[in-house]
Amino acid sequence: MSQLLTTMGIFDTNDDGPLENADIDCEPKNEFANKKQVKKIDEYLDPGEKVHFLAKSAGEMFEIDNEAVDDVLAQRTAATDKRIVIKKKKNPFGFESQSIRYENISSVDLSSGLIKTKLRVETSSKVYGIGVGEIAEDAAEDMCEFIRSKMSQANQSDSANRSVSEDPLDKLERLRDLKEDGVVSEEEFEEKKSELLDQI
Numbered sequence: 001m002s003q004l005l006t007t008m009g010i011f012d013t014n015d016d017g018p019l020e021n022a023d024i025d026c027e028p029k030n031e032f033a034n035k036k037q038v039k040k041i042d043e044y045l046d047p048g049e050k051v052h053f054l055a056k057s058a059g060e061m062f063e064i065d066n067e068a069v070d071d072v073l074a075q076r077t078a079a080t081d082k083r084i085v086i087k088k089k090k091n092p093f094g095f096e097s098q099s100i101r102y103e104n105i106s107s108v109d110l111s112s113g114l115i116k117t118k119l120r121v122e123t124s125s126k127v128y129g130i131g132v133g134e135i136a137e138d139a140a141e142d143m144c145e146f147i148r149s150k151m152s153q154a155n156q157s158d159s160a161n162r163s164v165s166e167d168p169l170d171k172l173e174r175l176r177d178l179k180e181d182g183v184v185s186e187e188e189f190e191e192k193k194s195e196l197l198d199q200i
Helices: 002-007 137-165 168-180 186-199
Strands: 051-056 072-080 083-090 095-101 105-112 117-123 127-131
Touching: 051 127, 051 137, 072 127, 072 137, 083 127, 105 137, 117 137, 168 186
Parallel strands: none
Antiparallel strands: 051 072, 072 083, 083 095, 105 117, 117 127
16 A cells, blocks of 8 residues: 555655756755755756755645635745746645746745745736745745846846847848838938947
């Protein structure tokens, strides 16, 4: 019977095996982001994805838009180099994962009560309440700060990509196409062309 339960993953004790996907050789990192704990979320990660912070709920409900998701019993949350990954234990059994990319996050903060600690992650479409109460409050604050820095990096990268696409030479080429299509007059073309050449 116990062999059957081990095969089903209920009493899986093989924590010594290698990680298939996760890379835990990174900094910063909290102590919960160790091989034994990361192994429990490894299947939801991309190959080589670096796990910097890992947290587990301590009875806090998983929320979407301030509404508790009743069939989620617990969650394990990883802040990686690419995204936030949440593994949710579902009621009555089973698991589900969710991923939130840093470029999609508009704000993140931590709410701490006497017993429960939650990471509040806001995107353009939803607000997630994610329990992180099984790590120390300072580690939860570090995790929140790490997510903010990754959001900032993602936004800077996005801004750089936008400015590259707005290169004056690209604009000049589009302007030429508009002139050839008759959308822009010769006079407008020469005026804008002069402005764009001044930017080079």
